[in-house]
Amino acid sequence: MPLDVLVFACGRRLCGLMILLLPTLAFAARPLSSDDASTADPGSCQLEGWGEKSGGNRAWVLAPACGVAGGWEIGFDATYLRPQDEFRGDAGVAVKWVPKSWSMLTPAGTVNFGLKLGVSYERPVDSGWRRSGQGLLGLATLVVNEDFALHANLGPHQERATGQVGTALNLALVWVPHPAGLVFAEVQTNDRRAMMGPTQRTVGGLWWVAPDKLGLSLTASRPVGSSETQWTLGFGWYGLSAWTNAP
Template sequence: MRRLPIAAMLMLASTSHGGRPLTSDDAASAERGSCQLEVWLEQQPEFQQAVLAPACGLADGLEFGLTWARGRERTAAEPLSVDMASWAIKWLPVRSPWTTAAGTLVLGLKFSGDYQRLGTSGWQLQGYGVLGLATLELNQDWTLHLNAGPWRDKASRGQASLLNLALVWRPMPSSLVFVEWLGSDRPGLLGAHVRSAGMRWWLHSDKLGLDLSASRQAGVSGTSWTMGLGWYGIGF
């Protein structure tokens, strides 16, 4: 089975580590007894995919999420399809935010695992890891997110340290704009670093959001585009 483009592999793996419209994750969880549903389409120079990502708050500070993606090569003579599924558990051990000189700080942990199926082959575990999450609210308009932690690649039995950084600006209550940087200390394992930017418009305040983002991977020509919807506060 031939290898998919590195850019596609990196973006597929990243779906288990963040919520729309960012890839970086925030130190926050769905409220207990409520769920959220995020869907988006991603168009890369050589790959395209559709993603579905529900998550629910099981208890105060505890969230369980799933991600499913169906993708396909765009330019190959015999296009190869790929399915990905992942799980993630987000835990906020410190429920009360810390007040610091720089702003309000919230910490958390996220455990995740990714599975992949190429073509008609069976499902295989791709890797698993844990991320430390930190969200620093500088003021009511600016927020900084940082994710860092180890990721274990099952196929190569290699390990990499991941680092995600994102800066979010809220110019008005109905929208937000962000820039982010995603990387690792093993680009040969997970791909070169990625720079992204995007925005979200709230169609219904904090309930229904429409977003658009663009990203570029170092050493790879072309831009990847995503468009998605997020529905939040769904009771169960």
């Protein structure tokens, strides 16, 4: 998702401004920022993109990801910022691992676990690209039934410039009231708000233009202590073939 874009996969300027750039039940990346414990099928790719608006600030994001082997996925993201008063943009790369052996059946439903490792980069206005941080997230997804799922992410993020380390926590509830779409609510928080930004609450939804293939999303989020709402409008395009001889 996402990285998609994870907490550790965005630059400091954008993280401090909008922690949303921190990734249906099968595709819990967009419009969620919390990530799910699942990967794209080997040889299958997805492309997600969205625009963000928060006051006078804008961001445009593209985030492709591909399944490279059973239980393995690699993803990228690129962010273009406006205005460019300090940074031109941000980028990140992440690898997700969700072993089948880490899945278990419980009285509440099926629980899947995984890990996601990411490295982030930033481009200041007065220099070239540089590494800005790295992090690791533990992923857990509880699939209660075909209509409800819970996602939880927990892990450390290190800021390269200062060496400071903070812990991110993302929690999300997804409801699929109709096959045509889903709605969700999530909270993203951390223990180093001066570095990683304030706690943020988000609600939103996705409508399938083509079932399980192409979806349009809309979200609204607000940092705790702020009266300003951040809006995102985006798309998700799934099931793309990574190579012609993919199974």
